[in-house]
Structure formats: C-alpha cells, structure tokens
Amino acid sequence: MQGSKQFKRAILKNLVLGLRKRGVASRDMSFHERKSAVRHAADAALAAARGTAPCWSRSLAAELSRGQDAQLRPATSASEEYTPRKMTMCKRISRRRRSIRARPKSKATAKAADVLARVMVRRRTRALRDIVPGGRGMDECTLLGETLDYAVSLKAQVDTMQLLLRALQAPKNPMLMQQ
Amino acid sequence: MQPTAREMQAMAAAGQISLDDLRAAARAGGVHDDFLDQMLGGLPPSAWPDLSGPAGGKAAEGGEGMQQQQQQYGGLYDESALLASRLRQHQISGGPGGGGAETAAAKQMVMQQLADLRQQGHHMMLQGMGRSTAGGGGDGGMLLPLSLGSGAGAGGDVQALLKAAANSAVLIPRPPLFSLKLIHLLPFPLSVEASGIFCEKSAFLFGVCLLFQGGEAGGVFGGSFAGSLQQQQQQHFQPHTQHQSAPMSSQGFGGGGGGGGASGGGASQQQAGAAGGGAPAPPRQRVRARRGQATDPHSIAERLRRERIAERMKALQELVPNANKTDKASMLDEIIDYVKFLQLQVLSMSRLGGAAAVAPLVADMSSEGRGGGAAAAAPAGSDGMAVTEQQVAKLMEEDMGTAMQYLQGKGLCLMPISLASAISTATCHMRPPVAAGAGPLQPGLGGATAAHHMAAAMRLTAMNGGGGDAVPPSPSMSVLTAQSAMANGAGADGEASQQQSKDAASVSKP
Numbered sequence: 001m002q003g004s005k006q007f008k009r010a011i012l013k014n015l016v017l018g019l020r021k022r023g024v025a026s027r028d029m030s031f032h033e034r035k036s037a038v039r040h041a042a043d044a045a046l047a048a049a050r051g052t053a054p055c056w057s058r059s060l061a062a063e064l065s066r067g068q069d070a071q072l073r074p075a076t077s078a079s080e081e082y083t084p085r086k087m088t089m090c091k092r093i094s095r096r097r098r099s100i101r102a103r104p105k106s107k108a109t110a111k112a113a114d115v116l117a118r119v120m121v122r123r124r125t126r127a128l129r130d131i132v133p134g135g136r137g138m139d140e141c142t143l144l145g146e147t148l149d150y151a152v153s154l155k156a157q158v159d160t161m162q163l164l165l166r167a168l169q170a171p172k173n174p175m176l177m178q179q
Numbered sequence: 180m181q182p183t184a185r186e187m188q189a190m191a192a193a194g195q196i197s198l199d200d201l202r203a204a205a206r207a208g209g210v211h212d213d214f215l216d217q218m219l220g221g222l223p224p225s226a227w228p229d230l231s232g233p234a235g236g237k238a239a240e241g242g243e244g245m246q247q248q249q250q251q252y253g254g255l256y257d258e259s260a261l262l263a264s265r266l267r268q269h270q271i272s273g274g275p276g277g278g279g280a281e282t283a284a285a286k287q288m289v290m291q292q293l294a295d296l297r298q299q300g301h302h303m304m305l306q307g308m309g310r311s312t313a314g315g316g317g318d319g320g321m322l323l324p325l326s327l328g329s330g331a332g333a334g335g336d337v338q339a340l341l342k343a344a345a346n347s348a349v350l351i352p353r354p355p356l357f358s359l360k361l362i363h364l365l366p367f368p369l370s371v372e373a374s375g376i377f378c379e380k381s382a383f384l385f386g387v388c389l390l391f392q393g394g395e396a397g398g399v400f401g402g403s404f405a406g407s408l409q410q411q412q413q414q415h416f417q418p419h420t421q422h423q424s425a426p427m428s429s430q431g432f433g434g435g436g437g438g439g440g441a442s443g444g445g446a447s448q449q450q451a452g453a454a455g456g457g458a459p460a461p462p463r464q465r466v467r468a469r470r471g472q473a474t475d476p477h478s479i480a481e482r483l484r485r486e487r488i489a490e491r492m493k494a495l496q497e498l499v500p501n502a503n504k505t506d507k508a509s510m511l512d513e514i515i516d517y518v519k520f521l522q523l524q525v526l527s528m529s530r531l532g533g534a535a536a537v538a539p540l541v542a543d544m545s546s547e548g549r550g551g552g553a554a555a556a557a558p559a560g561s562d563g564m565a566v567t568e569q570q571v572a573k574l575m576e577e578d579m580g581t582a583m584q585y586l587q588g589k590g591l592c593l594m595p596i597s598l599a600s601a602i603s604t605a606t607c608h609m610r611p612p613v614a615a616g617a618g619p620l621q622p623g624l625g626g627a628t629a630a631h632h633m634a635a636a637m638r639l640t641a642m643n644g645g646g647g648d649a650v651p652p653s654p655s656m657s658v659l660t661a662q663s664a665m666a667n668g669a670g671a672d673g674e675a676s677q678q679q680s681k682d683a684a685s686v687s688k689p
Contacts (some may be wrong), residue, residue, distance in 0.1 A: 031589045034533035042529055117508060124511035131518050141484060144491035147514060151498055154521035161528040168532075169606060 007049060007153075011160045014045030040064055046157045054149045055142070059134025530590050567591075 018041035029037065047061040128143060129135035132150050135143055492510060496502045499517045504510045567589060574582035586593060 031533065035530045035590070036533075038529035038533045039526060042525055120508040121511060124508060124515060127515050128511060128518075131515060131522070141487050141491065144488060144495060147518065148491065148495050148498060151495075151514075151518055151521065154518065154525065158521055158524045158528065161525065161532070165528060165531055 004156075008156050008160045008163075010049035011045050011157055012164065014048045015042055015160065015164065018042075018044050040067070042157060042161060046153055050149075050153050054146055055138065056133045056135070056146050056150045057153075063133060533590070 019038065022037045022041055043060060044064050047057045047064070050057040052058055125140060125143065128147060129138070132143065132147050135146065138146060492507065495514055496504075496510060499513050502510060502513045504513060571582050571586060574585050583593070
C-alpha cells in the first residue's frame with residue numbers, strides 16, 4: 001500500500017538530515033532533551049516525507065514548528081501526545097464498555113441501547129480526533145480517511161526507525177577500523 | 180389437446196402424492212396449503228397438455244419428448260404457444276372452483292403486464308417469437324412467450340409462472356436423468372439469439388418450459404433461475420410498476436412449496452429489493468426512494484455519507500490487525516489502540532535512539548573526522564554520565580525506589596556487570612577515546628560499593644552503542660566489583676576495587 005520502500009527511504013533520509021541538523025550528537029544534552037529531539041526529528045521527517053497532501057501531515061508540521069518556537073520556555077505536554085487526561089478518558093471508555101451487560105431488550109431498552117451506542121461511538125470519535133494530528137477540524141468521514149493514511153505512515157516510520165536502530169546496534173568493527 | 184384419461188389420473192395421483200409431500204415438508208412461511216390446493220386442484224390437467232404429456236409419469240416418453248424438443252427449437256415455441264392458449268382457455272373458463280381466485284388474479288395481472296409490455300413495444304422479442312405469436316394469436320397466445328421473453332420488468336409474472344411451474348413440476352416426480360437433460364438443454368438457446376438480454380430471458384424461458392416436465396430437480400433449477408432473474412429484474416425495474424409485481428410475488432411466495440422454496444426466497448428478496456429501493460446495481464436514472472423515506476436531498480446525502488463512512492471503516496478494518504469486530508464502537512476502539520500503539524513505538528524508538536545510537540550515527544555520517552566526532556561525543560557523554568552517577572548515588576543512599584525511578588526516567592537500567600559486559604563484547608569494539616572517558620571510574624565516589632558497580636553498569640549500558648571501550652580493561656575490575664556487590668561487599672572490597680579501578684584507569688589511559 002503506502003508502506004512502500006520509496007516512502008520509507010524518504011523517511012530515513014529526512015530523519016538523518018534532521019538529526020544532524022539538530023546537532024543531536026555534538027551537543028551536551030540531557031537524556032530527555034535528546035529523546036525529544038529525536039522524536040521531533042522523526043515526526044518532522046515523517047511529515048516531510050508524506051508531503052502536504054493529507055491533512056494530518058500539514059497539522060503535524062505546523063505543530064512541530066509551533067513546538068519548536070515554544071521550546072525556549074519548557075512546554076512540557078504541548079506536543080506530547082499522551083497526556084494523562086487522554087489516557088484516563090480512554091480507559092474510562094473501555095471500562096464502561098466492558099461493564100455493559102446484555103439485557104433482554106424491550107422497546108425502551110432497545111432505544112436506550114441505541115442512544116448509548118451512539119454516545120459510545122461519539123466518545124471514541126472524539127478520542128480519535130485527539131490522537132490524529134489535525135483531527136479537530138475534520139468531519140467524521142475525512143477523519144477516518146486521515147486515520148487510515150496516518151496509521152500506514154506511522155507504521156512505515158516505525159519500520160524505518162527500527163531498521164536504523166538495528167543498523168546502529170550492529171557491530172561497528174568495519175567502520176571503526178577505518179579510523 | 181392430447182390429455183387422456185389415464186394421463187389425467189396419473190397427474191392427479193402424482194399431484195396428490197406431491198401435495199402430501201409438500202404438506203409434510205412445510206417450511207416456515209414457505210407453504211400456503213390453500214393456495215397450493217387451489218393451484219393444483221383447480222388446474223385441470225388439460226391446462227398443461229403437451230408439456231405435461233410426456234411427463235405423465237412415464238420416463239421414457241418424457242425422455243423422448245425432451246429429445247424432440249432438444250432438436251426442435253421452434254417446436255418448443257409451438258408447445259409454449261399451445262400451453263399459453265391452454266392457460267388462456269382455463270382463465271376464460273372462470274377458473275376452478277373458488278380457489279382459483281388467486282391464481283386467476285395472478286394470471287390476470289400477468290395478462291395486464293403482458294399487455295403493457297406489448298404496448299411498450301418489445302418488438303424484438305415479439306419478432307423473435309414470431310412463430311409463436313402467429314401460432315398463438317391474441318393475448319393468450321402471447322401470454323407464455325411474452326412472459327418467457329419478458330425483458331423489461333415483467334419478470335414478476337414470470338416469477339409467478341415459475342412458481343406455478345415449480346409447483347406443477349413438483350407434481351411430477353421425475354427421475355434424476357431429466358435434470359441432466361435440463362442442464363444440457365439450457366445452453367442451447369443461448370447461442371441462438373442475438374440480444375444479450377433476450378438470451379438470458381430465453382434461457383429462463385426454456386428453463387420454465389422444461390420445468391413443466393422436469394421433476395424435483397426442476398424446482399431447484401427454478402430457484403436458481405429465480406435467483407438469476409432477481410438481478411435481471413432489478414436492472415429492469417424502473418419501467419415496471421412496483422405494485423403489480425409485489426402482490427404477485429407475494430402470491431408466488433405464498434405458493435412456493437418445497438422446490439419453490441428457493442424461488443420463494445428469491446421472491447422475498449425481490450420484494451425487499453423492490454421495497455428497499457434500487458441500491459447500487461440499478462442505473463440511476465432517477466433515485467429510488469426507500470420505503471418510509473422521502474427522496475429529499477437530505478436523506479440522499481445522509482445515505483451517501485453513511486456509505487462513505489462504511490467503506491472507510493472497511494479499509495481500516497483491513498489495515499488494523501485483529502479487527503474482526505462488526506460493531507462500530509469496538510472497531511473504533513481497535514483503531515484508536517492501534518494508532519496509540521504505533522505512536523508509543525515511535526516514542527520508544529526515539530528514546531532508544533536518543534540514549535545510545537544516535538550519536539555515533541550522526542558522527543559517522545558527518546563529513547568531518549569520525550574520530551573527532553566520537554571524541555567530541557564521548558567526553559560530553561561521560562561527563563553527563565558522571566553527573567547522573569552522582570545523582571543516582573545520592574538517591575540510592577536515601578531510597579532505592581527513587582533511585583530506580585530516576586534511572587528509568589533516564590532510560591537506564593541496573594544490570595549485573597557480567598551481563599553488561601557480555602552484551603558489550605558481543606556488540607561493540609573498544610575505542611580509545613571512550614576508554615579515556617571510562618577510565619576515571621569515580622574514585623571519588625567513596626560511598627557504597629553499590630555506587631561503584633552501579634556506575635560501571637550504567638556506563639556500560641549507556642555506552643552500549645557507543646563502543647564499549649570500557650569493556651576490555653574493565654572486566655577484571657568489574658568482575659571484582661560485581662563480586663563485591665553480590666557479596667554485599669564490605670568496604671574492603673570496595674576499596675580494593677577502587678584501587679584496581681585506578682590501576683585499570685592508569686593502564687588504559689593512552
């Protein structure tokens with residue numbers, strides 16, 4: 001599908017460029033700083049490789065640039081996607097779903113179940129909107145399309161980074177011997 | 180014209196038997212006994228003269244008849260024309276008893292539709308049936324051929340006829356041999372006609388005709404024909420008025436017995452399809468209204484939107500693993516979990532990369548000297564490590580738990596030195612500048628021995644990717660420190676290790 005080799009190669013190239021640009025190696029960074037730098041570089045690489053076609057790509061890039069401007073003052077969870085609030089909300093959703101037992105349905109309960117189902121769907125849609133970058137300004141239909149695209153691109157990004165890490169973890173003997 | 184008394188008796192007998200069978204095998208909603216009785220009892224055997232002639236329970240005759248018809252394409256038309264005339268006569272005669280009302284009504288509707296069709300000018304079929312029209316004459320003569328050849332939505336009446344045929348076919352138990360002949364005969368007319376639609380219809384035609392002779396198998400074929408007819412009917416639905424077909428098909432469904440059960444199911448589908456409005460298949464000349472919904476643009480837009488959402492959900496279902504949920508809410512749950520999982524993976528990748536591998540990568544990639552880059556990286560790293568080590572040592576004196584949390588927050592872990600060294604030797608090679616960094620093993624950390632070996636462990640894990648130069652000089656030292664740690668080492672051991680570390684450091688410094 002979209003997890004094409006060309007796409008992954010583009011991500012990799014962008015990633016390395018971005019890492020070099022941010023000076024991840026040479027600067028005296030704490031662990032956290034380096035981690036967030038790498039993450040930003042990865043996201044930027046993904047957004048750049050994907051282009052401006054999908055909506056999430058543009059919003060992601062916008063977020064990153066905004067986050068970088070705000071990096072001067074410690075913006076802790078501005079770009080952090082896993083705020084505790086969201087996690088608890090999602091947990092509440094899944095817990096609520098599990099707690100619903102099947103009851104013999106009369107007409108009233110059927111209607112109530114219908115309403116409840118719609119409420120659940122709406123909650124989940126809201127959660128999805130929070131997760132997918134730029135999901136706020138989309139209707140449900142485009143949201144699903146964007147989610148599809150975003151998921152595929154994320155998978156490609158993960159694969160690329162894994163590839164990179166594995167290459168780095170490999171024995172560097174041949175490279176070192178050249179020094 | 181050739182019904183004989185014995186044939187009539189055979190028919191009746193056969194009819195009785197199959198009636199009983201049908202009753203015995205009545206399925207839910209499938210069998211209308213009254214209707215069946217009326218159909219079967221009402222129709223005098225003379226109504227099905229020639230076609231049922233060979234089917235009078237005599238296999239041989241029937242086989243011959245079939246063969247004759249196989250050979251004579253036009254002959255079949257004559258038969259059908261005759262049959263049509265028979266039907267007409269039967270209808271004119273007022274139908275049998277009281278029970279014929281439904282059948283008569285059905286037939287009347289059939290006639291009406293045929294009349295409409297004639298006016299609509301399906302001349303092609305008429306011409307194709309020229310012989311039969313000439314032979315049949317009038318409406319009656321056109322009844323069967325037109326119904327057989329109906330291309331534009333008069334399928335409902337064919338449906339009814341099919342039901343009737345199925346019923347009558349059930350009447351006549353046939354040896355399975357006939358079914359084979361049925362199959363063979365079917366492709367035959369297809370090659371004859373030019374027009375595609377007519378081909379299908381004619382295939383159906385002959386199926387219908389043969390059903391009159393075919394036995395139980397015929398009922399099955401009738402069902403399949405009904406199924407194939409459904410699609411055709413849906414295509415030709417629009418010029419056809421709904422209300423005519425609906426009651427007829429309902430009647431047909433009511434009359435559907437054992438063999439007709441399949442076709443009955445088809446009829447119900449047709450009814451539902453008729454009521455539910457043309458879905459994707461029909462060409463959208465004008466949009467069909469669903470039952471209970473107006474054709475206002477809002478509901479259409481609503482429907483379009485829902486369809487789009489449904490197809491997106493389907494695509495997502497293919498992407499997300501373990502997504503066999505049919506419920507929309509659970510599907511959304513899975514999607515959310517999957518996306519969160521991927522984001523978490525990216526996060527952990529960046530954490531790993533930030534901890535270890537990125538520095539050498541970027542250093543290697545840079546155009547400047549690799550050693551320079553590494554050298555620049557390593558002292559900074561070791562300095563950072565020193566700070567961390569001090570921090571951890573301080574924390575460990577207070578509380579182990581906080582120390583561990585601090586470590587984990589940094590993305591470091593505590594591990595036995597033997598393991599760390601094993602990992603390092605497996606993956607990395609010594610690098611002089613890093614050794615310089617690893618050399619000063621904090622002799623100043625005069626605290627617990629735990630601090631020492633922990634520092635070593637930290638260094639080892641953190642510099643795992645960076646080339647464990649600390650490893651070759653350190654094993655001896657680290658072994659000692661590990662041993663001391665394992666033994667909950669006394670201060671003496673710690674001192675010993677400290678001194679050894681100093682020695683090691685002095686040794687390893689270039």
